[in-house]
Amino acid sequence: METPAGTMTETAAGTLSRTAPATTAETAEDGLARAFDAAVAADERIEPRDWMPEAYRATLVRQMAQHAHSEIIGMQPEANWITRAPSLRRKAILIAKVQDEAGHGLYLYSAAETLGTGRDELLDKLHTGRQKYSSIFNYPTLTWADVGAIGWLVDGAAITNQVPLCRCSYGPYARAMVRICKEESFHQRQGYELLLALSGGTPAQHAMAQDAVDRWWWPSLMMFGPPDDASAHSAQSMAWKIKRHSNDELRQRFVDICVPQAEALGLTLPDPDLRWNEERGRHDFGAIDWTEFQQVLKGNGPCNEQRITQRRRAHEEGAWVREAAAAYAAKREEVTAS
Numbered sequence: 489m490e491t492p493a494g495t496m497t498e499t500a501a502g503t504l505s506r507t508a509p510a511t512t513a514e515t516a517e518d519g520l521a522r523a524f525d526a527a528v529a530a531d532e533r534i535e536p537r538d539w540m541p542e543a544y545r546a547t548l549v550r551q552m553a554q555h556a557h558s559e560i561i562g563m564q565p566e567a568n569w570i571t572r573a574p575s576l577r578r579k580a581i582l583i584a585k586v587q588d589e590a591g592h593g594l595y596l597y598s599a600a601e602t603l604g605t606g607r608d609e610l611l612d613k614l615h616t617g618r619q620k621y622s623s624i625f626n627y628p629t630l631t632w633a634d635v636g637a638i639g640w641l642v643d644g645a646a647i648t649n650q651v652p653l654c655r656c657s658y659g660p661y662a663r664a665m666v667r668i669c670k671e672e673s674f675h676q677r678q679g680y681e682l683l684l685a686l687s688g689g690t691p692a693q694h695a696m697a698q699d700a701v702d703r704w705w706w707p708s709l710m711m712f713g714p715p716d717d718a719s720a721h722s723a724q725s726m727a728w729k730i731k732r733h734s735n736d737e738l739r740q741r742f743v744d745i746c747v748p749q750a751e752a753l754g755l756t757l758p759d760p761d762l763r764w765n766e767e768r769g770r771h772d773f774g775a776i777d778w779t780e781f782q783q784v785l786k787g788n789g790p791c792n793e794q795r796i797t798q799r800r801r802a803h804e805e806g807a808w809v810r811e812a813a814a815a816y817a818a819k820r821e822e823v824t825a826s
C-alpha cells in the first residue's frame with residue numbers, strides 16, 4: 489500500500505500499519521493518527537490492517553452492519569411476490585433480484601468482518617434490535633406494482649446514496665459498493681420497465697402503478713436519513729470521507745432525477761408542492777413527515793414486527809445448514825492436514 493505521508497512497518501502483532509515520521513514530542517499513537525489523517529486527506533484507501541481511530545472503526549461497523557441488515561431484510565417484501573409473479577419471465581427476474589440482495593448482504597457482512605466484527609455478532613444485534621436496518625423495509629408490498637415501485641424508487645434511492653460510497657475511505661466497503669451498485673442499476677431498470685408496462689396497460693393496471701408510487705414515494709425520500717440539521721453522524725462521517733455528501737444533498741439529487749422519469753412513465757409523484765425552482769436550478773418539494781420516520785425507527789412501522797420475526801425464524805431454521813457447512817469445512821481441513 490502506498491503511504492506518501494509515512495512508511496509501512498511491521499507491528500508486534502505481525503500486522504502492517506501506517507506510520508508517519510514522528511517528531512520528538514509526539515507519541516507513536518499521535519504519529520499513526522497523523523498518518524491516518526494524511527491518508528484520508530490524500531483520498532487514499534484505509535485498509536483493514538492500517539491503524540485507524542476506534543471511533544472510525546465503530547462508525548464503519550455501525551453503517552456497514554445497518555447496510556448489510558437492510559439488504560437481507562430487504563429480500564422479504566419482494567420475495568412476497570415471487571409465487572404470484574404474473575409471468576415466468578417476471579418470476580425469473582424477481583428470483584434473481586432477491587438472490588442478488590442476499591449476495592449484497594454477504595459482501596457487506598464480509599467487509600464488516602475485516603474490521604474484526606463477526607457475522608454472528610452482527611446478526612445477533614439485528615435479531616435483538618440493537619442494530620437498525622433501513623426504514624423502507626417496514627412498509628408492505630400490497631400489489632404486484634409494488635415490485636416495480638421498489639425497483640424504480642427504492643433501488644433508485646439506494647443507487648443515489650451508494651454510488652458515492654464507492655469512493656468511501658475504507659477500502660473493503662468501497663470495493664463491495666462497486667459491485668453492488670452495478671447490480672442495483674439492473675434492479676432499478678427492471679422496476680422502471682415493470683412500471684412502464686403497467687402504466688401503459690389497462691386502466692386498472694395504470695391505477696395499480698399509480699397507487700404503488702403514491703405509497704412508496706415518501707418512504708423512499710426518508711431512506712436518505714434525517715435532515716442535515718438532525719443528522720448526528722454526517723459531519724464526522726463526511727470529515728472521514730465515509731460519506732461524501734449530506735443526506736439532504738442526496739435526497740435533492742434523487743428528487744431531481746425522479747421528476748422527468750415519472751413524466752416518462754406517465755405517473756404522478758404524490759406531492760402538490762413539487763415544482764422546478766428556476767433560481768436554485770433544482771426542484772422544490774413538500775415537507776417530509778419526520779414523525780412517521782421516527783416511529784418506524786422505533787419499531788412502530790406497519791411491518792417492523794413481521795420483518796424481524798421472519799428474520800429470526802429464517803435464522804433458526806437455517807441453523808442446520810450452518811452446522812453442516814462448518815462440519816464439512818472442518819472435515820476438509822482434516823483431510824488437507826493429513
Ligand code: BYC
Nearest residue numbers: 555558559562621622623646710711712713719720721722
Ligand atoms: N433507516 O446521523 P444519521 C437497499 C439512522 S439497502 C433506518 O444521518 P448516518 C436495498 C442512523 O443509522 C438500503 N435508520 O446517520 C436493499 C442513525 O442511527 P444510530 C440501506 C436510519 O449513518 C434490498 C440515525 O438514524 N442503505 O437499498 O450518517 C433491496 C441518525 O442518522 C435511516 C444503506 O444502509 C433509515 N433510512 O446516515 C432493495 C446505505 N437513516 O445508528 C434495496 C449506507 C438514518 O445513531 N448507509 N438512520 O442509532 C448510509 O449511507 C447512512 O448510514 C445513512 C444514514 C444515509 C442511511
